[in-house]
Amino acid sequence: MSVYNVMEEVISDVLHQYEKELHLTCDCDRCKDDIMAIALNEVKPQYIVNEMHKPYIRAGHVADRQGATNILSTVVKAARVVSESPRCDNYKKTT
Amino acid sequence: MSVYNVMEEVISDVLHQYEKELHLTCDCDRCKDDIMAIALNEVKPQYIVNEMHKPYIRAGHVADRQGATNILSTVVKAARVVSESPRCDNYKKTT
Numbered sequence: 001m002s003v004y005n006v007m008e009e010v011i012s013d014v015l016h017q018y019e020k021e022l023h024l025t026c027d028c029d030r031c032k033d034d035i036m037a038i039a040l041n042e043v044k045p046q047y048i049v050n051e052m053h054k055p056y057i058r059a060g061h062v063a064d065r066q067g068a069t070n071i072l073s074t075v076v077k078a079a080r081v082v083s084e085s086p087r088c089d090n091y092k093k094t095t
Numbered sequence: 096m097s098v099y100n101v102m103e104e105v106i107s108d109v110l111h112q113y114e115k116e117l118h119l120t121c122d123c124d125r126c127k128d129d130i131m132a133i134a135l136n137e138v139k140p141q142y143i144v145n146e147m148h149k150p151y152i153r154a155g156h157v158a159d160r161q162g163a164t165n166i167l168s169t170v171v172k173a174a175r176v177v178s179e180s181p182r183c184d185n186y187k188k189t190t
Contacts, residue, residue, distance in 0.1 A: 003135060045136055047131070
């Protein structure tokens, strides 16, 4: 089975591009994965079969200003949820 | 990045379970991937971070009768779309 949800890369790109501005409480892989999962569950998936089409579809998302803004706000919300209560091992010990 | 959309396996399970009843025009990998992508784009994603939770969430989908019925009807519709106009190499030659 080789289907891909292009939104995984679109959201990952946004998370990395705005990581500094997000002021994450913790930037470990687990916390970033939690942010990815929360954000991906809030956006309509865009599955494709042919990996060669990925770059074009990703570019389309960058060009779509309103769409990009919506995705950024979804990532900001997800980052806030995770920053308020990180579930990673760094925070399990302290709480 | 290790996030998983559990719906990929839920849909794949349904596709394999009902493959005979779907009377696919073509059952090659490409056509089944096309059916998966179309169906996955129609259902709400369920991304998780921890692979260990997958079995529990998959089981939940099987137990949820109404949810399972909705997923089956989504797969049936996707199968019909692909069967009406397969995009795989088997059919490119004949059309």
